[in-house]
Amino acid sequence: MTGEETPRDAVLRGLAHGRRLTDVVDVWSPEGWLDVDQRVRNAYRRCEPGLPRHDWLTTAGPHTPAPTDGRLLLALCTSDGRIREAALAHAADRPVFLPLIALRTADWAGPVRERTRAVLAAALPGAEAGTLRLAVPVILRGRHRERGNAAFRMLEETLATAPPEVIHALFRVRDRATRLFALDLALDRGLYTIEELARIAAEDVHVGIRDRASTAVLAAGAPGESLGPLLASTCGRVRSAGVTALRKTGRTAEAEAFLFDRSGLVRACARWALRQDGRDPLPLYRAACADPATVPDHAPFALAECGDRATDLPVLWELTGHERPRVRASAVAGLRRFDVADLARLLPFLDDPSPRVVWEASRTLSVWADRLPEAELLRRTGPGRPAHVRARALQLLGAAGSAAYGETAGRLAEDPDPELRSRLRYMRVRPRTSSHVLVSPCVPPRPRRGNTRPGAAPAPQNGRHG
Structure with a gap:
């Protein structure tokens, strides 16, 4: 033994x-x-x-x-x-x-x-x-x-005729597969009211259960009193179901408020609802981004989702200097949406005091990581720089396949700054000696070239700004 x-x-x-x-x-x-x-x-x-x-x-x-x-x-x-x-x-x-x-x-x-x-x-x-x-x-x-x-x-045979309290008890267990099974049984037998389903969709801890419940609410016609919990949910899929139902209940005008939602799916549903009502959301986005004092946090990226590069790109560049970090980050994400390749103007965003902006900048620059000046990235990994700047600069070195990555990663992994070490662990950074490109969950794959048409409305993306 x-x-x-x-x-x-x-x-x-x-x-x-x-x-x-x-x-x-x-x-x-x-x-x-x-x-x-x-x-x-x-x-x-x-x-x-x-x-x-x-x-x-x-x-x-x-x-x-x-x-x-x-x-x-x-x-x-x-x-x-x-x-x-x-x-x-x-x-x-x-x-x-x-x-x-x-x-x-x-x-x-x-x-x-x-x-x-x-x-x-x-x-x-x-x-x-x-x-x-x-x-x-x-x-x-x-x-x-x-x-x-x-x-x-x-x-199945037993639960088809079991008392409702048995099904409700199964829905309260901690196992998600059992809860989904119990929810399906309850839906088949009509054991939940529309209001109860809306509350489940808005508050449950499991996204799959929220999604199933919100779908059931829509299938039942989504009466007006059930939409409040859906629209207030913290889950984007559930909010999108509520926004979709606004038009079915004759409340399409309320969808306008969700044009600037943090979820790309919700924004897409809001645009759809307005277009079905004969309204073009693009002027609303342009008007929102025209006033820096009142621009919503996610409006710049939303503008890039359905805007025109020639008309709207200058607005995004201007908003990258906004005083609010969320707006700046959204504008940088919008530049990525428009496939901007001006590396000289993009690189300084890595020095932003906001980790959110630097995160968006690294995502945008990672597409052209092999064209970035290695010296500029190495300089940003040095002492005295904020932890979020050093970590993202190292990430870009890895994405570029830089020969200096392994040594730099080893140095930063032993840095006395606990925040930096924590960020490197989160990014799964490990010192290495080979030239294999770093694979990180924060670096998206290189997109295909030539598939972005001016004026086109790309599919919505779910992420920090999509």
Whole structure:
């Protein structure tokens, strides 16, 4: 036995001597059940010392005492199919083992499979909500296994007529797949009002659930009282659904306020709504960007999304000197949208005091990283520069495949500035000696040339400004 295996196997052996089940298994996590099932099976196959044999299960009589939860778990997961089958008689009336019973419905041994399916078919219809909250996440994971769909079909049949409170209880578990499954069941059975769905779409922590709920609100006609939560949501996809619904409810004029939303998807939906109403959003963008005192933060990039390069590019250049960092950053992002290649004017944006502006500048310059003066980038990695400037300059050195990147990355990784080291870790910067170009999640791929037409309205981008 290796030193790495000893702690795990000691925990398993502890089950045979009274260790609590919850000390070994995270019963609320499907991965916890799958993991302990595999661990026990492997331990028995390796004949690890100290694990019980369970021979008594195959020869048990009417007066044989019931096994403890720990010994029963080991028996249900052991590598001997006869033991697994015999253990089912003791597990059928213990709700906590319903997840393992569900796993055994896909067992490789036919007799175990058949008996387990009979046990599960009898247990599911009368199972309490708390028991189902344990078992459903495991059943959803197991359905993708070979022969694993039987338990899922039984579950569908059970929940098709289950009381509404059971479905609501499943929606409150922490497992996202289970919550999506429960939401679909609730939608099929009409268990949520439009107002409740709008609240889920606006407030839920999972984007997929928000998206599903907002789609259901739109499909139901999106009555006016349900749009408030959608339009106020922090999720761009949900806000976009609300903006789309404004036109369906005769409130298209309200979409104008979302022309300057931080989400590119929301802005695109707002433009669509106005155009469907016969209004051109471009003059509204130009008017918003014409007054520096009142220009919205994301208006410059929004102007670039549907504007004309010849007419609107000078406005963006002017707004790169705006006093508000968000406006400056949006203007620099707009220059990238217009495929501006004036490196002499773009390079100074790397010195901006705002990390947001420097981030946009590095994204814009990364397209032409191999044309940037190496000396200028190296100078910006030196001491005395702000951490965000040094980190982005190093990133551009890597994107350019500079021979100086490896040495510079090593020097900055040991810099006394904790903020700089933190930024490098976030950017996944590692010192290297090869000339392979740095791959960073913050550097976009080089776009194709010649596909930007003046006056065209490129597809909206989701990002800090798109």
